[in-house]
């Protein structure tokens with residue numbers, strides 16, 4: 001007799017439902033049935049034991065070309081980035097960028113593989129991954145991340161961002177390299193306009209990114225106003241450009257730390273521009289002493305989500321692609337601790353992050369791709385408390401081979 005399902009998850013507890021447990025049927029990569037009791041057997045039967053089953057985790061911001069490079073950088077870089085209320089962040093980024101003289105596709109790809117395998121272990125199945133493109137990095141990082149993207153296809157879905165971290169106007173040749181990176185197959189156009197030396201140059205930087213986005217029909221992701229300077233305004237500039245170009249919902253804003261220093265009336269006005277432009281904000285309060293004003297943005301209906309940002313590099317020594325850990329840290333740093341706020345934090349690493357990244361057909365519902373995690377706790381609060389890796393991770397309707405992923409993730413530990 002033919003089995004009804006490839007995988008059946010029995011006695012699953014879903015979020016925001018009443019207390020009744022459900023069965024989830026998966027076939028041909030899709031969630032085909034969600035019902036109180038599903039008849040028919042499956043090739044793989046999983047008992048969730050009444051614990052929480054949700055959509056897999058989503059990380060909309062990771063500098064994947066820099067993972068595990070902490071040992072290669074001088075301590076002066078993080079000191080400059082984080083210190084003096086982020087007043088010298090630009091100097092920190094410049095110091096950190098020295099390692100790019102050593103950039104080579106081979107070691108970047110190996111480091112990235114370990115971080116992506118670690119993501120799979122933690123049920124983090126969609127990542128927007130930044131690859132630096134400039135005179136030093138050349139196209140080494142883009143080639144490495146495209147290679148890793150193709151290797152992990154079907155397990156972890158990577159969106160590779162070609163990212164001109166040293167500027168487009170101030171960095172000779174960066175515009176051409178960015179164009180080449182898009183031709184090579186990068187998924188997203190990445191910019192950092194605030195790093196330019198004048199407002200006019202920042203505007204040119206933004207214009208070039210949107211030109212390429214249109215040419216290649218790609219989304220835009222930009223790191224904005226990432227320093228302790230209340231005069232930085234590139235978030236507004238980028239959102240206005242998204243409106244002018246009719247790129248609604250296709251431009252994502254990262255960092256935006258200067259927002260913490262803006263006058264409140266300006267934040268109100270800015271929030272209206274962001275909703276009109278469909279620009280979502282990715283914040284990562286654990287990687288810097290300043291962060292976007294999440295509570296106010298949420299009150300104003302701006303889409304906000306959380307990113308890992310860094311794993312063991314010049315900007316952050318920790319990180320392991322565990323989005324539950326990111327949400328747990330954010331709960332403290334943003335002081336979001338009520339039941340309702342904890343549920344919101346969980347949205348910010350799942351459904352909201354997927355919307356920000358334009359992940360197609362994401363969700364725990366019939367007809368969606370079967371990307372789900374089966375946790376070892378009954379609710380979101382307990383899940384965040386322990387922020388443990390899921391008991392089972394299912395990607396595209398297949399059980400992720402955890403032993404294999406762990407073997408890749410921890411393969412070079414002795415050389416760290």
Ligand SMILES: [Zn+2]
Nearest residue numbers: 061063223309
């Ligand atoms: Zn970042």
